[in-house]
Amino acid sequence: MRKQITGFSNPTVKYLRSLRDKKHRKRAGQFLVEGLRLLEDAREGGRLPRQIVLAENRDPHPLLERLEADIIAAGGEVIETSPDILTKITGKSNSQSVVGVFDEWDTGLEHIDRGAAQIWLVAQALRDPGNLGTMLRTGDAVGAGGLILIDDCADPFSAEAVRASMGAVFTQGIAQARWEDFVPWLRSGSGQLVAASLRDAVPYRGAPYAAPCFILVGNESQGLPEAYEAECDLRVTMPMRGRADSLNAAVAGAVLAYEVLDSF
Amino acid sequence: MRKQITGFSNPTVKYLRSLRDKKHRKRAGQFLVEGLRLLEDAREGGRLPRQIVLAENRDPHPLLERLEADIIAAGGEVIETSPDILTKITGKSNSQSVVGVFDEWDTGLEHIDRGAAQIWLVAQALRDPGNLGTMLRTGDAVGAGGLILIDDCADPFSAEAVRASMGAVFTQGIAQARWEDFVPWLRSGSGQLVAASLRDAVPYRGAPYAAPCFILVGNESQGLPEAYEAECDLRVTMPMRGRADSLNAAVAGAVLAYEVLDSF
Known part of the structure; x- marks a missing residue:
């Protein structure tokens, strides 16, 4: 599914921000991964994000397009938002233009x-x-x-x-x-x-x-x-x-x- | 010389805080070192701080006392202050109870x-x-x-x-x-x-x-x-x-x- 987020106070933004904190990650069982390169590493390792959040002003990239298609095919979400909101999520001013949300896996x-x-x-x-x-x-x-x-x-x-x-x-x-x-x-x-x-x-x-x-x-x-x-x-x-x-x-x-x- | 600092707005506090920033360090040619262990390493390497700032509630320590005496003998300053002000200087909540101020040296x-x-x-x-x-x-x-x-x-x-x-x-x-x-x-x-x-x-x-x-x-x-x-x-x-x-x-x-x- 494709979505758009325009408001800073959107609950998804709040949720994703919270994943920067270990306590919230443990509770949610999810974590954030920034940048296309790491997302491609994840794919090579057989891990697909549940959601990705993209900056509206991103440069087009064939790997990113493939990733978007795969996530949607797997029932995940592709969310577009402003660079400012993406910065708010990651907490970094020069943040990458894509962030993925992954389920943590069992580490027994x-x-x-x-x-x-x-x-x-x-x-x-x-x-x-x-x-x-x-x-x-x-x-x-x-x-x-x-x-x-x-x-x-x-x-x-x-x-x-x-x-x-x-x-x-x-x-x-x-x-x-x-x-x-x-x-x-x-x-x-x-x-x-x-x-x-x-x-x-x-x-x-x-x-x-x-x-x-x-x-x-x-x-x-x-x-x-x-x-x-x-x-x-x-x-x-x-x-x-x-x-x-x-x-x-x-x-x-x-x-x-x-x-x-x-x-x- | 021994000094006491009681106010958060004391210019020395502002100056020391500024040394956390690279630009200010370069301008001042000085840097901060936290903790008695590193200060002892410095002494072993032949470097004595110009100043040290001590928390009033510190535990007594013979190495620290020797360091204080040496600094005063060398014409430096030993400053006592509250743990809160020391925390303000280092920017760390669980900060060590001593901070030294060193001159940078020539790295040619x-x-x-x-x-x-x-x-x-x-x-x-x-x-x-x-x-x-x-x-x-x-x-x-x-x-x-x-x-x-x-x-x-x-x-x-x-x-x-x-x-x-x-x-x-x-x-x-x-x-x-x-x-x-x-x-x-x-x-x-x-x-x-x-x-x-x-x-x-x-x-x-x-x-x-x-x-x-x-x-x-x-x-x-x-x-x-x-x-x-x-x-x-x-x-x-x-x-x-x-x-x-x-x-x-x-x-x-x-x-x-x-x-x-x-x-x-």
Whole structure:
């Protein structure tokens, strides 16, 4: 269905604006994606938005026209509105001329098929959505199966995480679990849990990685709890030549993931 | 000197608030640093703030007391104020109980002593201050000499860059230069310019890196201009097993830097 929205106080505008907020996203089970490029990434990952909102003054684009047609064919909505209202929805002054509304999907561990990839990334209490999105992007690059989010992490469906993922949010597997549920799941099949650590660790170069390899990184400021490190099958250490004893979480995960990739 | 500030409209409060903005920082040549931990990193890097602003309700801390004494001995100012006014200065509701005001320092290329380190990081048009800070942090970890910022990059003295650097902004060398000034400087001495590239590149693993090695990463959305890639002495490629053809800039720099570090 095609619709037009002309008023700032339209309830749809209010609803879409509310999706910028995590609490409202969780309640609604929907999230926003800005820009044609990410919407095309979503399509490649098999996800079609329920609705798209377009600026009236947009430039015509064949991919956008195809997307509009597909959404209408699937029973979704194509909404036209003014650039000002679109800006109000996204909260950004130089906003893209198209925004899609997606249903969140189930991120239970049971959807992770560990045999589908040799590398899986696992993040514990990762708070920064940019780091989260960057890990999804890195996962795509190393051919990982996806990202498993342990304990209280940033929301993978936040605008910042989606953007930083460069679309990998639609193609990488995503699961969310508590540690006490993750460990039994992990141990119910094959899988090596690896973390960068300063305790009882071997050099990360040439360490005996084994697939499927689950690369665990910890919270940005606390690192991993000691009990979580102790659960790991392999603890590796990276050279730290300076004053600091740790890397940015997404960086540590990436350096380790490339090392694991090379070892297989 | 010790001072007390009680009014929100005090000119010092207005001035300090203004330093959150890049334009005002550049005009004033000063920047803000929040939190005792970063202030201690600064001290380790040989930088003392001109002023610190303390919340009246702070917890006592021996490091803070030492810092206060040093600042007063150096002719600086120790200002006490209410938590509300401190929040107004930093713009953050859960702000730290101490903020320091530092003079920016000269970031000319002539301050870079290329022989002092085997690795240097170079970023071109890096727009995200978080990425910039993360590169400084990675530079510290790999024992790099510093970060050279080419063309229009984010401000290394922004609060976000300082925070993401985890204090490395005070210990890593920092230079800012236009490309047309950087290249003659680079070629006036020894140095290998290396970039991750898809064009005419060799695998990044085991590539013939040579010190001092300048690792160049490009802008977050555009990558490196072709002419900049062409100037490189070595172009290397990293495995990209997914849909995307690039990594986050700070991640790419880190994976490459760890490979270079291992090869020396």
